[in-house]
Amino acid sequence: MNINDFIYQTPQLLPDLGSYKAEAPSNIALVKYWGKYGEQLPKNTSISYTLNKCKTETKVNLVKRIEADDHFHFNVYLDGKEKPSFKSKIETFLKRIEVYIPFLKSFQFEIHTRNTFPHSSGIASSASGMAALAKCFVAMESSVSSGFTKALKDQKTSFLARLGSGSACRSTGGKLVVWGSHDNITGSSGFYGIDYPYEVHNNFRNFRDSILLIDEGEKQVSSSVGHNLMHNHPFAEQRFHQANENITKLRSILTTGKFDDFFALVESEALSLHAMMMTSMPYFILMKPNTLEVIDKVWEFRKSKGVAVGFTLDAGANVHLLYPEQSDAEVKTLIEEDLLQFCQGEKVIHDDIKF
Ligand code: PMV
Numbered sequence: 001m002n003i004n005d006f007i008y009q010t011p012q013l014l015p016d017l018g019s020y021k022a023e024a025p026s027n028i029a030l031v032k033y034w035g036k037y038g039e040q041l042p043k044n045t046s047i048s049y050t051l052n053k054c055k056t057e058t059k060v061n062l063v064k065r066i067e068a069d070d071h072f073h074f075n076v077y078l079d080g081k082e083k084p085s086f087k088s089k090i091e092t093f094l095k096r097i098e099v100y101i102p103f104l105k106s107f108q109f110e111i112h113t114r115n116t117f118p119h120s121s122g123i124a125s126s127a128s129g130m131a132a133l134a135k136c137f138v139a140m141e142s143s144v145s146s147g148f149t150k151a152l153k154d155q156k157t158s159f160l161a162r163l164g165s166g167s168a169c170r171s172t173g174g175k176l177v178v179w180g181s182h183d184n185i186t187g188s189s190g191f192y193g194i195d196y197p198y199e200v201h202n203n204f205r206n207f208r209d210s211i212l213l214i215d216e217g218e219k220q221v222s223s224s225v226g227h228n229l230m231h232n233h234p235f236a237e238q239r240f241h242q243a244n245e246n247i248t249k250l251r252s253i254l255t256t257g258k259f260d261d262f263f264a265l266v267e268s269e270a271l272s273l274h275a276m277m278m279t280s281m282p283y284f285i286l287m288k289p290n291t292l293e294v295i296d297k298v299w300e301f302r303k304s305k306g307v308a309v310g311f312t313l314d315a316g317a318n319v320h321l322l323y324p325e326q327s328d329a330e331v332k333t334l335i336e337e338d339l340l341q342f343c344q345g346e347k348v349i350h351d352d353i354k355f
Contacts, residue, residue: 016143019061021133022057022134023132024127024129025054028048043236048167056131060133072104101160154172158192176254183249199255208351210349239272307320
């Protein structure tokens with residue numbers, strides 16, 4: 001696929017006024033993306049599970065045709081309330097995708113968005129948010145383009161979402177999604193995510209993700225600042241190499257179905273991600289004391305009970321507990337009895353992955 005294939009082919013055609021709706025899920029990476037180059041291209045391959053329940057629902061209303069000038073004319077609303085603070089990130093996104101979706105400057109439009117999970121929960125909404133918005137734009141394009149095949153549409157949606165937030169390209173379709181070109185994953189690309197193309201053992205097809213909300217505050221360091229700190233990072237090259245090796249290892253684990261190997265790899269990925277943060281200059285720590293309390297309890301529980309469960313972390317303090325269906329009852333008891341005390345407001349979100 002050539003990126004020119006994503007350029008809007010019918011500049012004379014404008015979509016009709018009206019509402020274009022879409023929803024997109026959140027995702028949780030097993031092998032993490034941290035470090036980028038060029039226009040939102042990843043320095044290493046990553047792979048994520050797509051969550052079932054944590055989603056963003058978005059509606060773009062094309063309100064009025066206008067004479068296109070040098071600006072985008074739009075407002076953003078979260079849960080029905082205008083959110084001027086969201087505009088600059090979206091404006092950056094719109095500028096990046098202008099060559100691919102050029103008709104937006106010909107409209108005055110509104111973006112209405114809501115998350116199925118609490119906005120202040122510390123769960124990244126940028127992946128699901130940018131993915132849902134990209135879907136709306138592709139729906140507009142589809143309404144006026146003939147010959148826009150499903151495959152091209154799916155790729156373009158992921159391609160656009162990536163330009164909003166890198167990990168968003170893993171939230172536009174598929175249940176286990178790979179992003180970043182890798183010799184051992186046929187069809188993989190840095191430009192968009194692809195559905196993992198190989199066999200996956202049943203052990204990994206019905207999984208749970210219980211998100212323990214350790215800290216609901218704003219992150220002190222944004223992901224984009226974190227990615228940039230990978231330039232000139234003393235361990236960057238080794239980290240990119242490690243992640244790419246982990247993709248190869250994970251491919252084999254996903255076939256054999258071994259939980260121990262899976263959790264060893266996934267936990268090491270999470271801690272390596274945070275190790276990069278702690279060893280960048282300036283350095284920073286996103287984990288909180290309660291993040292470590294939870295990790296410690298999970299390790300103790302797994303060792304003493306032999307239950308299949310492990311953790312991963314995003315760029316934040318929250319802990320994602322990953323476990324297969326058969327561990328459900330025991331892990332839920334662990335959460336209720338031992339882990340809720342470490343969560344802010346005793347909050348946890350139970351999500352799942354099924355395919
Ligand atoms: O998509 P961004 O730029 O917010 O980066 C997110 C990166 C991590 O969530 C930390 C890891 C990942 O691969 O999702």
